[in-house]
Amino acid sequence: xxxxxxxxxxxxxxxxxxxxxxxxxxxxxxxxxxxxxxxxxxxxxxxxxxxxxxxxxxxxxxxxxxxxxxxxxxxxxxxxxxxxxxxxxxxxxxxxxxxxxxxxxxxxxxxxxxxxxxxxxxxxxxxxxxxxxxxxxxxxxxxxxxxxxxxxxxxxxxxxxxxxxxxxxxxxxxxxxxxxxxxxxxxxxxxxxxxxxxxxxxxxxxxxxxxxxxxxxxxxxxxxxxxxxxxxxxxxxxxxxxxxxxxxxxxxxxxx
Amino acid sequence: xxxxxxxxxxxxxxxxxxxxxxxxxxxxxxxxxxxxxxxxxxxxxxxxxxxxxxxxxxxxxxxxxxxxxxxxxxxxxxxxxxxxxxxxxxxxxxxxxxxxxxxxxxxxxxxxxxxxxxxxxxxx
Numbered sequence: 001x002x003x004x005x006x007x008x009x010x011x012x013x014x015x016x017x018x019x020x021x022x023x024x025x026x027x028x029x030x031x032x033x034x035x036x037x038x039x040x041x042x043x044x045x046x047x048x049x050x051x052x053x054x055x056x057x058x059x060x061x062x063x064x065x066x067x068x069x070x071x072x073x074x075x076x077x078x079x080x081x082x083x084x085x086x087x088x089x090x091x092x093x094x095x096x097x098x099x100x101x102x103x104x105x106x107x108x109x110x111x112x113x114x115x116x117x118x119x120x121x122x123x124x125x126x127x128x129x130x131x132x133x134x135x136x137x138x139x140x141x142x143x144x145x146x147x148x149x150x151x152x153x154x155x156x157x158x159x160x161x162x163x164x165x166x167x168x169x170x171x172x173x174x175x176x177x178x179x180x181x182x183x184x185x186x187x188x189x190x191x192x193x194x195x196x197x198x199x200x201x202x203x204x205x206x207x208x209x210x211x212x213x214x215x216x217x218x219x220x221x222x223x224x225x226x227x228x229x230x231x232x233x234x235x236x237x238x239x240x241x242x243x244x245x246x247x248x249x250x251x252x253x254x255x256x
Numbered sequence: 257x258x259x260x261x262x263x264x265x266x267x268x269x270x271x272x273x274x275x276x277x278x279x280x281x282x283x284x285x286x287x288x289x290x291x292x293x294x295x296x297x298x299x300x301x302x303x304x305x306x307x308x309x310x311x312x313x314x315x316x317x318x319x320x321x322x323x324x325x326x327x328x329x330x331x332x333x334x335x336x337x338x339x340x341x342x343x344x345x346x347x348x349x350x351x352x353x354x355x356x357x358x359x360x361x362x363x364x365x366x367x368x369x370x371x372x373x374x375x376x377x378x379x380x
Binding site: 071072074090091092094111113148151152155156159162163166167168170171175178182 | 265268269272283284287291294295298311313314316317333337341347348349350
């Protein structure tokens, strides 16, 4: 999905209640399909606790919502409302709680994770907050802050390079995967393509011509790359950032 | 390069973290502290032939298991969780992470204890 798809989303119009209802129903079906059996109970507990604290909305996010879980995937949610207790639940759970005001301010500030959840996550329940957020994205033509993403990617690549130098293969794989993911997201955003889940990034990168970076990222997700391969991965990541050109200092919607 | 012992890596990562802790560079500090603690836990687990897996959250489970079976006197699983969450916030969002009621110095002291225990396990 790209920017234009979201602009055309029918729920951007306040009069399209039926379309929104269909979207929520489709999300419920998708949740049933995408949740592995071993996570169904955990999902049920998160939803129950979110309702108990009168949360405004709960979104299943990340690779699970895209049906692209890998061996290293967490189970991610965005919760609009008070924090819920999760210490007694599985450690793979990652619930990002924020207020309705924070949701809006993050969207306006160009945060890509919140926008990702709204665009690609599955609505578990919503009192209208998620719908309003999507309307805001469409009406203001919001796009994540590319320069901020590029700066995070550059810092992370620098850190990853130093990690590779330590000789800690396990640690280096994690850091290079993180840095390459960030660099990929920055590059894709700069090219007007909204990055999908981590497992989908290699294909998206390939589609815009970054084959080596795509392969290097895939190796950190599915394989056990050597330190030399990880060092090469950092270089490909740096090439992704370099391909973006100079910072624009403009957090805005890219021309298509 | 020959693979270094996990306990040695843990010490080296801690040494990289401490200057960042001193100047409150959160991204550097929590990243290296997290790596140091994970390496220390893996070192102790390997010494006791306990399997550690790639997922961060499973390493936290191993840390709890090491404590429950009285191999480690302290339970480092919560610290691993805090550092894992903190490094994600610092790296992905560029924000100062919430460390709960602990300071960076408190966490670094805890990690140093774990590294010392890993070194002792390796020396036995």
